[in-house]
Amino acid sequence: MKKRNLFAALMLSSLLFLGACSSDEGSATEPTSGADQVTIESIKDAGVLKVGVKEDVPNFGLKNTETGEIEGFEIDIAKKLAEDILGDPDAIELTPVTAKTRGPLLDNGEVDMIIATFTVTDERKETYNFTDAYYEDAVGLLVKKDKNYEGLKDMDGATIGVSQSSTTADAIKAEAEQYDITMDFSEYATYPEIKAALDSGRVDAFSVDRSILAGYLDDSTVILPDRFATQDYGIATKKSNTELAEHVNELITTWGEDGTLDGLVSEWGLNE
Incomplete structure (x- = not known):
């Protein structure tokens, strides 16, 4: 009986010791709030x-x-x-x-x-x-010249290509309400993908900040005069x-x- 009790006591002590070591290791590896700070x-x-x-x-x-x-x-x-x-x-x-x-x-x-x-x-x-x-900019629209769009007001029912997780779609929706028009949006990961979608006819317009659109202008496209939703970078x-x-x-x-x-x-x- 004494041997059993002694064995149980030794086992309990070992478990408590291992638990303490495990707890100490966890504390040591936890990053402090300052560890992730960039100064x-x-x-x-x-x-x-x-x-x-x-x-x-x-x-x-x-x-x-x-x-x-x-x-x-x-x-x-x-x-x-x-x-x-x-x-x-x-x-x-x-x-x-x-x-x-x-x-x-x-x-x-x-x-x-x-x-x-x-x-x-x-x-x-x-x-x-x-x-x-x-830098300060404004949202704009890049379209194909042969569409003959003069501005956002002409684009009821159009599909607009925008960047994923950008604020562009919300800006266009707010502006479109003034003209009582609606449109669809297609999101893309990169600007070249949106331009490719415009060139292939999958979207009717490429929308992002006007200074960015200027870099994607070519002989077949035009930036419409619309300027809305000032963007501060x-x-x-x-x-x-x-x-x-x-x-x-x-x-x-x-x-x-x-x-x-x-x-x-x-x-x-x-x-x-």
């Missing part, structure tokens, strides 16, 4: 600024097929930020994003910030930090990364006041 210091320690950018938007962020490099207005902003923080404009790691993937990539820490024609809205401000606008960071957000916003404000941003806008032909 100016952590970027300096890493030696690289990780930025989510577009690679399919002419003049903003477009992959050069000859060099394989992504080039554009927003890439130059990223380089200026890297120069300020790290002293080297080339100390950047660019990750291509779409309207659908940019949020998740920022959420999971694969990028430090997003500079990718990211429109600032009150709803998005609840999830991310945004800088003041570095801001640099997005995670809500917890307040120090980084404040620093980047200070730079954007300074560059807006001293003409740096205007110079880049002109350089990339974006002053419509």
